Amino acid sequence: MRELAIVQPYVPQYRVPFFEGLSRALEADGVTLRVIAGTPTGAQEARADAAQADWLETVTPRGLDIGSRHLSLTYSRSLWRNADAVIVPHQGTSLDAVSAIAYRGSRRVGVWGHIAPYTSPLNVIDGAIERWQLRRARHVFAYMPGGAEFARRVGVESSRITTVMNSIDSADLESELTHQSATLARASLHARGVPDGRYLAYVGGLDESKRITFLARALDVLHGRNSDVHLVVLGTGEQSGILGPAAARGQVTLLGYGGTADKAAVLLGAEAVVNPGRIGLIAVDCLASRTPLITTEWPWHAPEVEYLTKGVHMHVAANDVSAFADAMDRGASGALAPADDAWPDPPTIQAMVQNFRSGVRRLLR
Known part of the structure; x- marks a missing residue:
């Protein structure tokens, strides 16, 4: 059996079905999978969604903030140094990623993640390091086609790129919705x-x-208009308190963190989902539940925004609080829902596993 290690900053609960499915698929190929991750800190810890699994190997996270930059100094090399291959985050500020690629020796090293700078602008140093990582890695695992295209533009051969089609276990949500x-x-x-x-x-x-x-400010605008728009919030985090005033005046119901059954209950009755910034895997939830998404013309959405068609599944307001409040008003009336036949099937975790498995085969070939 060959051994593959995948290193993560932390593993959220939604990643568990992927890693368990990938482990089974790779075992059939004669490959043992090890998942190594830090424990969540800061905003990630406040989300209360960290995975607990007996197969997960954890390391103590270490970091350093320099201005607006966070350097990840977590160093897990001792756990994977005997592995045949390791896949690390595509992250210019990660000591694990930089050291794995710089001192790879005979070990095969892959990188995975957004690949393109979707969610924030890169400074000159981080951008240069991440392009170096792409060119030097044996294989690149891009979440979505846009990331794969970015890798090609910086000089990575197509044969060294796998488009993962990042997803969550939409089958569980669809079952609950049914x-x-x-x-x-x-x-x-x-x-x-x-x-x-x-x-x-x-x-x-x-x-x-x-x-x-931004969302709280839009709710303030709606309150000033005497709008009866109500927002149900399923989730938690370090900024939960910002929605407290809107909850106190009856505009918002805060449900806290919930599982798949809670998500299905909320989405079943929702006229639309709102997310003013950084659309990510909520795009999969919207496709699974056939619920339109209201967002803004913000340049830093995550890769999964590529799953949604603007003007059909996704209604994009100007990046302005009043314009977003207008869109919320229209959405609450049910006016934004497209016809049932306009919805494609959501991406599946099974397809993601097989895509990743294909990339691992090429990495180890």
């Missing part, structure tokens, strides 16, 4: 404080990357 009745789901939400009537949903972490302050 088996939960709208009546019982609504009764469950009502028992948790959600008032009767139409509502919008926010699903995900509550931190700066999701522009929670």
Whole structure:
């Protein structure tokens, strides 16, 4: 059996089905998978979604903040130095990633992640390091086609790139959506404080990357207009308190962190999902539940925004609080929902596993 190690900053709960599926698939290829990760800190820890699994090997995270930059000084090399191959995050500020590629020796090293700078502008140093990582890595695993195209533009041969088609276990959500009745789901939400009537949903972490302050300001605008838009929030994070004033005046119901059944109950009755910034895997939830997404013309959405078609599944307001409030008003009326036949099937975790498995085969070839 050959050994492959995958290094992660931390493993959120939604990644568990992927790693367990990949482990089974690679075992059939004669490859043992080890997943090595730090424990979450800061905003990630506040999301309360860290995975607990007996196969997960953890290391103590270490970091250093220099201005707006966070350097990850976590060093897990002692755990994977005897592996045949290691896949590290594509991250110019990660000591693990830089050292794995710089001192790879005979070991085969891959990188995975967004690959393109989707969610924030890169400074000159980080950009240069990340392009060096791409060119020197044996194989590149890009979440989405845009990342794969970026790798090609900086000189990586197509044969060394795998497009993963990043996803979550949408089958579990689809099953819950099928088996939960709208009546019982609504009764469950009502028992948790959600008032009767139409509502919008926010699903995900509550931190700066999701522009929670912007969302709170839009709610202030709606309150000033005497709008009856109600927002149901499933998720938690270090900025939960920013939505406290809107919750106190009855605009928002804060449900906290929830699992798949909670997500299905919220999405079943939602007129639309709102996310003013950094659209990510919520795009998969929207496809699975056939719920339109309201967002903004913000340049730093995550790769999974590529799953949604603007003007069909995704309604994009100007990057302005009042314009976003207008879109929320329209969305709450049900006016944004496309026809049922406009929805493609969501990407599956099974397809993601097979795509990644194909890349691992090429990495180890």
